[in-house]
Amino acid sequence: MYKYIIKRVLLAIPTLFGAALLVFFLLRAIPGDVCEIRLAGTGLYADPAEIELCRDKLGLNDPMIVQFWDFVSGYFTWDLGDSMWTGKPITFEIGLRFKLSLQIAIMATLVAIAIAIPLGIISAVKQDTWMDYAVRAFSIAGIAIPSFWLGIIIILGLLIVTQHWFGAPWMPPIDYVSPFEDPLRNMSQLIWPAVATGYRYSAVATRMTRSALLEVLREDYVRTARSKGLMERVIINRHALKNALLPVVTIIAIEFAFLIGGLVVTEQVFNLNGLGKLFVESVGAQDFNLTQQLVMLVVLIFVITNLVVDILYAWLDPRIRYS
Amino acid sequence: MPRLLEVENLKTQFETGAGIVKAVDGISYYVDEGETVAIVGESGCGKSVGAMSILRLIPDPPGKIVDGRIIFEGRNVLELPDSEIRKIRGGQISMVFQEPMTSLNPVLTIGLQLTETMMLHLGLSQDEADKRAVELLGMVGIGEPERRLKQYPHQFSGGMRQRVMIALALSCKPKLIIADEPTTALDVTIQAQILELMRNLTKDMGVALIIITHNLGVVARYAERVIVMYAGKIVEMGTAKQVYHDPHHPYTIGLLNSVPRMDLHRGRRLVPIEGQPPDLTRLDEGCSYRPRCRWAIDKCAASFPPLEAIDGSQIAACFRKDELEKDLKSAS
Ligand SMILES: Nc1ncnc2c1ncn2[C@@H]1O[C@H](COP(=O)(O)OP(=O)(O)OP(=O)(O)O)[C@@H](O)[C@H]1O
Ligand SMILES: [Mg+2]
Numbered sequence: 001m002y003k004y005i006i007k008r009v010l011l012a013i014p015t016l017f018g019a020a021l022l023v024f025f026l027l028r029a030i031p032g033d034v035c036e037i038r039l040a041g042t043g044l045y046a047d048p049a050e051i052e053l054c055r056d057k058l059g060l061n062d063p064m065i066v067q068f069w070d071f072v073s074g075y076f077t078w079d080l081g082d083s084m085w086t087g088k089p090i091t092f093e094i095g096l097r098f099k100l101s102l103q104i105a106i107m108a109t110l111v112a113i114a115i116a117i118p119l120g121i122i123s124a125v126k127q128d129t130w131m132d133y134a135v136r137a138f139s140i141a142g143i144a145i146p147s148f149w150l151g152i153i154i155i156l157g158l159l160i161v162t163q164h165w166f167g168a169p170w171m172p173p174i175d176y177v178s179p180f181e182d183p184l185r186n187m188s189q190l191i192w193p194a195v196a197t198g199y200r201y202s203a204v205a206t207r208m209t210r211s212a213l214l215e216v217l218r219e220d221y222v223r224t225a226r227s228k229g230l231m232e233r234v235i236i237n238r239h240a241l242k243n244a245l246l247p248v249v250t251i252i253a254i255e256f257a258f259l260i261g262g263l264v265v266t267e268q269v270f271n272l273n274g275l276g277k278l279f280v281e282s283v284g285a286q287d288f289n290l291t292q293q294l295v296m297l298v299v300l301i302f303v304i305t306n307l308v309v310d311i312l313y314a315w316l317d318p319r320i321r322y323s
Numbered sequence: 324m325p326r327l328l329e330v331e332n333l334k335t336q337f338e339t340g341a342g343i344v345k346a347v348d349g350i351s352y353y354v355d356e357g358e359t360v361a362i363v364g365e366s367g368c369g370k371s372v373g374a375m376s377i378l379r380l381i382p383d384p385p386g387k388i389v390d391g392r393i394i395f396e397g398r399n400v401l402e403l404p405d406s407e408i409r410k411i412r413g414g415q416i417s418m419v420f421q422e423p424m425t426s427l428n429p430v431l432t433i434g435l436q437l438t439e440t441m442m443l444h445l446g447l448s449q450d451e452a453d454k455r456a457v458e459l460l461g462m463v464g465i466g467e468p469e470r471r472l473k474q475y476p477h478q479f480s481g482g483m484r485q486r487v488m489i490a491l492a493l494s495c496k497p498k499l500i501i502a503d504e505p506t507t508a509l510d511v512t513i514q515a516q517i518l519e520l521m522r523n524l525t526k527d528m529g530v531a532l533i534i535i536t537h538n539l540g541v542v543a544r545y546a547e548r549v550i551v552m553y554a555g556k557i558v559e560m561g562t563a564k565q566v567y568h569d570p571h572h573p574y575t576i577g578l579l580n581s582v583p584r585m586d587l588h589r590g591r592r593l594v595p596i597e598g599q600p601p602d603l604t605r606l607d608e609g610c611s612y613r614p615r616c617r618w619a620i621d622k623c624a625a626s627f628p629p630l631e632a633i634d635g636s637q638i639a640a641c642f643r644k645d646e647l648e649k650d651l652k653s654a655s
Contacts, residue, residue, distance in 0.1 A: 128384075218382075220425040226380055227420075228440045228491070229412035238439075242430045317430055318475040 001314060001321065008310060012303045017072075019299040020292070024068055027288050033060055034084040034286045058084050060288075071292060085287040093278065093290060094297065100176045101275040103186075104194055105259035109252060111198025112205055116248070119202075120209020125236060127214060135206065142203030151196040151269035158192070174271045193270045197263060201255045208251050212244040219243070242316055249312050257305040261298040324355035326394075327498055327531050328377070333391035335369075335376045338384065342604035346372040348555035349391070354499065359525065359532040361546035361563070363539060363578065365600050369555040370535045371421075374501045378412050396498070414444035417492040419521075421504040423484035427476040433460075433487055434472030437494060444495040459490040463520060482513035489521060499531045507537065518545055539582050543567050548636075551575050554601050554611040557630065561637030571639035571647060573616045610641075618643050 035054035040046035055061045059070065074080050080090040123135035155171065162170035172189045179186040216222065217240055225239040264276035275294065282290040314321045335347040347369040354360050362370050375381050376388050377400065393400040395416065400408065420426045427436060437459065438452035447455065453472070460468035463486040476484060485505060492500050502521060506514035522545050525532045534546060542549050542563055549566040551559040551574065559572040570576045577596040598615040609624040610616070616623070622642050630640045641647070 220420060220422050221428040223380060224418075224420065224426045224488075224491075225428070227378060227412055227418040229409040229414055229443060230439070231409065234439075239428050239431070243428070319429060319477045322475070322478070 004314075005307070005311070008307055012307075015303060016296070016299060020072060020296060021068075023292050023295040024071060027286075027291055028064070030286070032286055034058065034288065035060065037286050038085070071289075080293050081289045083282070083287055083290045085282070085285040085290065090290055090293045094275070094293065097273055097275045097278050098297075099178065100190075100272060101260050101263070103179065104190055104197070104263065104272070104274065105256055107190060107194035108198040108201060108259055109256045111194050112202040112255065113252060115199065115202035116205035116209055116252075120206045120248075121213060121236065121241070123206070123210045124213035124217065125232075135210075139203040139206040142199050142206075145200070146265075147196045147200045148265040148269045150199065151193060151266055154192050154196055155269070172270070176273065189272075193263070193266050193272060196269075197259065197266055201252075201259070204255070205248055205251050208248050209244065212247050213240060216240045216244040246313060246316055249316070250309055253305045253309045253312075257298070257302045260301050261294065324357060326353055327356045327358075327396065328354040329392075329394040330373075330377070331392040331394070333373065333376055333393065334389045335372050335381060335386060336389050337386045339604070344603045345555050345606060346386075346603060347376060348606075350552070350555075350557045352550055352557065352560060354531050354533060356498065357526075357529045357531055358548065359522070359534065359546045360548045360550065361542040362533065362535045362550045362552060363537065363542055364552035365596075366537070367600055367603070368552045369603075370552055371503050373552070374418070374503055374533065374535055377501065378416060378418065379408055380412075380418075410444070413440050413497070414495050415497050416499045416501065417495065417497045419485070419488045419492050419500060419502040419505045421507050423481050423488060423508060426488060427484055429476055432473055432475055433479070437472070437487070437491055440491065441494050455494070456490075459494055460487070462493075462524065463487070463490045465490075481509055482517065485509060485513075485517050486520070489517070489524070493524060493528065493530070496528070497530060499533065500525060501533045501535070503535045504537065505534070506541075521545075539567070539578060551578070554606065555603060556611065556627070556640070558612065558641070559637075559639040560630070561633070561639075565633075565635075565637040569637075569648075571633050571637065571644040572641045573618050573647065574612050575639075576647065576651070577615075618647065 033055070035051050035058065036046075039051055039054065052061070059067060062070075070081070082089050083093050086093065119135045119138070123132045126132050159169045159171065162168065172192055173185060174189070176189065177185050213236075222235060222240055225235045230239070261275050261279055263274060264280055266272075267274040267276045275297075278290070279294050281287075282294060330353070331351050332349050333347055333351070334345070334349050337344040337346055350369075350373060352360070362373070364370055372381065372386070377393055377395075379388070379400065381388065388401060391401070395411065398407075400411065403411070427433070434453065434456055437456040438447075438449065441447050441452040441455055442449065445452075456472055457468040460471060465471055465483060465486055471479075476487075479487065488505075492502075500521075505521065506517050509517060518541060521532065521534075524530075534541065536542065546563045549559075549561060549563050550557055551566065551572065553574050559566060559570065559575045566575060567579070570579060574596075577594075580594045581596055583593060596615060601611050601614070607624075608626055610619070610627055613619040613623040618641075620643070628640045628642045630638045631644070632638050633644065
């Protein structure tokens with residue numbers, strides 16, 4: 001098992017290198033750069049000499065290979081460079097938002113798990129009863145409702161309800177406080193976007209739990225468990241669920257990795273300063289350095305999640321553990 | 324020997340898109356304590372459905388037991404509340420299934436799968452159950468039982484898994500074991516070992532055995548009585564000797580002619596039964612075997628022949644059961 005993990009970690013290196021190569025050249029294949037946008041972005045006349053000077057300063061006139069080397073060698077010296085737009089270190093720009101994005105991703109995933117697994121079980125066990133239909137309607141709604149719309153509804157709901165009950169409208173705070181400093185304030189800010197996105201992401205996982213469990217419940221070993229006189233609860237929890245969770249784990253993990261950098265619209269709605277917004281801004285400003293590092297961060301998170309999924313698989317399934 | 328199980332007019336049906344499948348259509352038989360009874364018949368004739376109905380293991384929907392009584396030790400299983408039927412399952416009646424490769428849970432250890440049943444039905448503690456699990460594995464011929472208990476099903480071969488299933492079936496000292504084609508999925512040498520093991524253990528422990536099989540050789544060697552099923556009905560029943568040497572239903576004769584036999588002369592030709600078993604959704608009121616029967620007459624289309632005694636304990640459902648013998652003799 002340890003050998004396997006080490007092998008997987010080593011295999012991640014070419015993946016990361018490939019991603020670096022791809023994002024580096026793709027960004028430079030797009031016409032324009034940060035200097036043009038800054039100096040001529042509003043359509044005003046810009047002195048070409050000034051633009052050249054800016055490019056010289058940012059290293060954009062260096063040969064491609066030198067620029068690429070600057071980008072990649074940064075990982076060995078722990079220097080990720082500076083943002084081309086704000087001039088601040090990239091570690092600062094990302095660090096500012098990473099905590100918030102990570103926390104929302106974790107919370108939304110927990111919300112999704114807390115909704116998906118119990119509902120998926122109920123809907124499979126009570127297949128084709130009104131409970132099953134209710135769960136399926138609830139999860140279809142989750143896919144159909146955009147989370148920004150749900151976000152707006154949540155905020156409006158909060159305003160109306162607080163106005164009605166407490167006499168004054170209340171909005172979630174908009175500045176991020178670490179959960180270790182002021183957990184209550186932190187939660188009162190982040191629980192809403194976590195619910196809005198978690199609900200949406202629970203939909204796929206609910207349906208996956210349902211169908212995986214239905215399939216497992218038809219397996220011969222479940223029939224064996226029944227023929228032994230076990231209670232239905234034990235059959236589901238001990239015999240069926242562990243088998244059914246394998247595909248669900250994959251779905252949830254992929255969603256988690258996506259949530260870290262992908263919550264652009266939800267961040268807008270809830271006025272959050274997260275990585276999604278930073279992503280859009282850095283691409284808009286053609287901030288090569290920042291965009292590269294953000295892409296690499298997302299790739300790294302995907303790689304790590306995949307590794308975690310593999311470990312979970314081995315934990316759930318002895319056939320993998322022993323091979 | 325006292326009666327252990329009595330099945331009366333059992334009917335189990337499935338509702339499917341194509342119509343109602345009459346998988347088991349009014350079968351009646353009994354099993355005495357400690358006795359071995361074989362159920363034979365072609366694929367799809369309702370052997371498994373009939374056996375699973377005894378423990379109410381038919382998936383509902385689409386299946387339903389629509390009529391009949393199943394009396395086990397004086398109580399009608401079909402009327403018991405769920406909590407009581409759970410005590411019978413695994414505790415009084417246990418099952419060994421056809422597919423050893425998939426009948427054990429791949430993600431749980433053999434030890435857990437063995438001990439959970441004993442803790443449930445015998446009220447043993449984990450330690451006591453572990454000890455008994457070691458004994459049981461030894462009994463079914465699995466070496467190094469302590470180590471094997473910590474392993475998972477994929478670390479066992481098919482034959483070994485079937486031994487585990489047998490240990491599991493015996494673990495709570497049941498009165499009856501239903502073995503649904505326990506050896507079909509195994510290779511021939513292992514088959515004999517497993518059957519031998521089942522016979523010896525059930526005889527030693529005085530456990531009754533219903534063994535479902537395609538293999539008439541198994542019947543002759545291991546069973547005291549035989550039930551022959553065709554298209555959801557019992558067409559012949561009697562002692563193994565009677566059915567094997569003196570069959571009175573054309574279908575039984577067909578079955579016997581289609582398998583090699585040690586007791587008959589060597590040059591005998593094997594004759595498969597022509598045609599296909601009928602579609603169980605569209606059976607008419609006549610004998611369901613008549614399209615394939617060389618003895619069929621007009622009367623066979625009018626009604627299903629009743630099961631009638633030949634002599635003593637042998638019964639067969641054929642209007643011409645008494646003419647078959649003469650006919651066969653004159654033909655050969
Ligand atoms: N879940 C189900 N839904 C619909 N029909 C079913 C279902 N289970 C069994 N049947 C039908 O019931 C009939 C009897 O099936 P059964 O499994 O008892 O046959 P069998 O005699 O055990 O055959 P085999 O020797 O192949 O095991 C078959 O025609 C089958 O199609
Ligand atoms: Mg069967």
